[in-house]
Amino acid sequence: MDVKNGGGRSHKRRNICMGISVGIFVIIIIVVILAFTVFKAKRPVIQIDSIALDDLSVSLDVARLRVNINVTVDTDISVKNPNKVGFNYAPTSALLNYKGQLIGEVPIPAGKISAGETAGMNLTLTLMADRLLSNSEVYSDVYSGALPLNTYTKISGKVSILNIFKVHVVSSSSCDFTVNISNRSVGDRQCKYKTKL
Structure with a gap:
């Protein structure tokens, strides 16, 4: 019983880590897209x-x-x-x-x-x-x-x-x-x- 609970917690932690990693990756992609489109540097x-x-x-x-x-x-x-x-x-x-x-x-x-x-x-x-x-x-x-x-x-x-x-x-x-x-x-x-x- 304890082993199963431990496995479940480990699986949950792994899912949270993956979710955070995906979230950070998506934010980075959005920042890069904004930097090269809306906020693209223009000549003075x-x-x-x-x-x-x-x-x-x-x-x-x-x-x-x-x-x-x-x-x-x-x-x-x-x-x-x-x-x-x-x-x-x-x-x-x-x-x-x-x-x-x-x-x-x-x-x-x-x-x-x-x-x-x-x-x-x-x-x-x-x-x-x-x-x-x-x-x-x-x-x-x-x-x-x-x-x-x-x-x-x-x-x-x-x-x-x-x-x-x-x-x-x-x-x-x-x-x-x-x-x-x-x-x-x-x-x-x-x-x-x-x-x-």
Whole structure:
């Protein structure tokens, strides 16, 4: 009699263990399906909304074929997080370039963009005039009335899906534009965007 009861308890324990194992397996399957469907990581979208000239001062030194120039550019960008969860991004910088040469930058502190949110950033990029003193092309560009510049912004971070899967995402923008010296305006803007997981 005791032996039979012991066998029954053992069988019951085995069934409970199997039930728990099956339950855990089903939960894992559901989590994986959700992670790769509803909560699948999507690329953040970075967009340049506007580029405007905030300040411009130029003086030509004809005798030495040099130019003294100060430029401040206001750039408005927006970053959209299409994910069902927040996007945490690392600190980075927005860069101002002249024909591939870095001439100014502004830091962008780390932050978080909530699920489905679009975050706006206003960046002020100031040209570091001393970096252009030795560049002979600047004089001819300023003399012609058009200074070609470029802004580059790259934001990288992680999307945490169900606090289990962490997906690294990167989004960048590169905008070529021209500073029109005569009317102190920005023209010929062409932007390219890249995103990757």
